[in-house]
Amino acid sequence: MSKTDTDNSREQEELGAAGSRLSTAPQEEPVSLPGLGVVGWARWCWRQLTSMRVALLLLLLLSLGAIPGSLIPQTGADASKVEDFRAAHRTLAPVYDKLGLFHVYSSVWFSAIYILLFVSLIGCIVPRTWQFVGQLRGRPPAAPKRLTRLPAYTTWRTEAEPEQVREAALALLRKRRFRAHVAGDAVAAEKGYLREVGNLVFHVALIVLLVAFASGQLYKSDGTKLMVEGDGFSNALPMYDDFKSGTLFRTDDLVPFSFDLKDFRGTYEVSGPNRGTPRTYEAKIRYSEGAYGKEKPTTIKVNEPLKIGDSKVYLVSHGYAPVVTVRDGKGAVVYHDAVPLLPLDGNVSSNGVVKVMDGYRDAKGRKDQLGFQAFFVPTFDPKSGTMLSQFPALVNPLLAVNAYHGDLGVNSGIPQSVYQLDKKHMKAFKDAKGQLLKKLLKPGDTMTLPDGAGSITFEKDVKEWAGFEIVQEPGSGWALAGALAAIFGLAASLFIQRRRVWVRAVRGADGVTVVEMAGLGRSESAKVPEELGDLAGHLYDQAPGAPDPGDTPAATPDPQAVPAEGAEK
Numbered sequence: 001m002s003k004t005d006t007d008n009s010r011e012q013e014e015l016g017a018a019g020s021r022l023s024t025a026p027q028e029e030p031v032s033l034p035g036l037g038v039v040g041w042a043r044w045c046w047r048q049l050t051s052m053r054v055a056l057l058l059l060l061l062l063s064l065g066a067i068p069g070s071l072i073p074q075t076g077a078d079a080s081k082v083e084d085f086r087a088a089h090r091t092l093a094p095v096y097d098k099l100g101l102f103h104v105y106s107s108v109w110f111s112a113i114y115i116l117l118f119v120s121l122i123g124c125i126v127p128r129t130w131q132f133v134g135q136l137r138g139r140p141p142a143a144p145k146r147l148t149r150l151p152a153y154t155t156w157r158t159e160a161e162p163e164q165v166r167e168a169a170l171a172l173l174r175k176r177r178f179r180a181h182v183a184g185d186a187v188a189a190e191k192g193y194l195r196e197v198g199n200l201v202f203h204v205a206l207i208v209l210l211v212a213f214a215s216g217q218l219y220k221s222d223g224t225k226l227m228v229e230g231d232g233f234s235n236a237l238p239m240y241d242d243f244k245s246g247t248l249f250r251t252d253d254l255v256p257f258s259f260d261l262k263d264f265r266g267t268y269e270v271s272g273p274n275r276g277t278p279r280t281y282e283a284k285i286r287y288s289e290g291a292y293g294k295e296k297p298t299t300i301k302v303n304e305p306l307k308i309g310d311s312k313v314y315l316v317s318h319g320y321a322p323v324v325t326v327r328d329g330k331g332a333v334v335y336h337d338a339v340p341l342l343p344l345d346g347n348v349s350s351n352g353v354v355k356v357m358d359g360y361r362d363a364k365g366r367k368d369q370l371g372f373q374a375f376f377v378p379t380f381d382p383k384s385g386t387m388l389s390q391f392p393a394l395v396n397p398l399l400a401v402n403a404y405h406g407d408l409g410v411n412s413g414i415p416q417s418v419y420q421l422d423k424k425h426m427k428a429f430k431d432a433k434g435q436l437l438k439k440l441l442k443p444g445d446t447m448t449l450p451d452g453a454g455s456i457t458f459e460k461d462v463k464e465w466a467g468f469e470i471v472q473e474p475g476s477g478w479a480l481a482g483a484l485a486a487i488f489g490l491a492a493s494l495f496i497q498r499r500r501v502w503v504r505a506v507r508g509a510d511g512v513t514v515v516e517m518a519g520l521g522r523s524e525s526a527k528v529p530e531e532l533g534d535l536a537g538h539l540y541d542q543a544p545g546a547p548d549p550g551d552t553p554a555a556t557p558d559p560q561a562v563p564a565e566g567a568e569k
Helices: 003-022 037-049 052-071 079-088 092-099 101-106 108-137 162-175 194-219 476-495 527-542
Strands: 152-158 179-183 186-191 221-228 232-234 242-245 257-268 278-289 296-301 306-308 311-327 333-338 350-356 369-377 398-406 426-428 438-441 446-449 454-472 499-507 513-521
Touching: 037 108, 052 101, 052 108, 092 101, 101 108, 108 194, 152 527, 162 179, 162 186, 162 499, 162 513, 162 527, 194 476, 221 232, 221 311, 257 311, 257 454, 278 306, 278 311, 296 311, 311 350, 311 369, 333 350, 333 454, 398 446, 398 454, 438 446, 499 527, 513 527
Parallel strands: none
Antiparallel strands: 152 513, 179 186, 186 499, 221 242, 221 454, 232 257, 257 278, 278 296, 306 311, 311 333, 311 454, 350 369, 369 398, 398 426, 398 438, 446 454, 499 513
16 A cells, blocks of 8 residues: 555545544443432422422322221221121222221331321421511512513502602501512502411321321220120220220320219100100210319210210210029029110110029029020000010010020130120020020019029119220320311411512602502412502692692502503413
């Protein structure tokens, strides 16, 4: 290869390289951009989490997540219903278990949404609060150069001095509760700061509600107690018929108090289409606070609970407890008590059982256990053709009894209801015809058991019982305060309008003062022109108009200030 060819080849390579540097075509090797890094990604995630869009999304997810808790049986509320659901839905129940739908409010996913919402709200509030504090410490901004571009604008000429106009405008705006100050040749004023205060209060109230809800779930207790007239109750765990509590609740947190049920009264409509409808339920009690508190009488009514500290005692149910006496084969009394029966309908038709577990012997001295199924109606009407009660009050009480003997199963170690009779190891007493022994008893009647097995007597005394629910929720007061604050904060953020007003007074070329007034709403508000017109009318009274250069009388500014020509609408 000659020297000339070599030079030509080098020249072509240099031209090709220069052409590639000047070309706008994409390069073969991609340009690498610097990564965000750990700090960058953390900032990006924090900004997304604390944005209002994500906060609303989390609030929506929290609302949707609470729906299964109200539709699906929850272990914390009623474990027996959960077991019934498992038995009835053997395919669906394992799926619900994996998703935590039987304990929604303590599940991992619900707690994650709850905590993220909590963090998001705090992240939204803190910077906005700091920014709002800066606005309060600052002053309204100075007037724009061209006030005619603002949505509401008016002007007139006056013979008053510019300083006098500005002083009058400053006094007027402050009287109308504007934050105002003189900035150059104009007065700058702003009003409606409570809008942002309401917005911040609303978000803080949401946090208070979340904290109150969490504390209420963690430290709450909820128990029920059925009490017959004359019974007593002390707020201790063994005294409850049923008791549920939060995860962090301790028995030492129970408020110490006790009370006795002295009397229960219920009144009902006696005529008309609403016959039998309850009018009043009242439980008269005597209670004492603490271990050595003085007894005080009071009355608990429906929706009027007894409040002691953080505890509330609600009246939730009512029924009858007929007094029965059971005698053994030798005539000895082995059972004498009022038997609470559970209502089945609105007229308090009730059923239950009487269990004689110890002390019973038949006529031959053999030990045994007795069980009686009882059905009670407070008002029996033989003309009705049914055994159901015709009225909820005690008008004509009747007790239907079936008798059994054998093993009640109370010593088997399996818990059983006091209102149900396990007949697996029981035999029914039969009459002379071999039929199931049963009898309708009026007050004072006795049913004698066959073969000298004893008797059961329906005494002439029917007591009433009341069901109480004792609730202890430490965060209920905070939840109420948060709800009220949220309502007022939301109302303030919706109805209070933030707006600015500027009043400029300068001397014109002819020596006459030109007054310009303009208003701007920080949010869309139809009241800005009206308010500006009203302010202009009052200021015009203190700085009346002057004739224009053509000796035309100045017009009074329109009280209804309209947008200036060419202004934004």
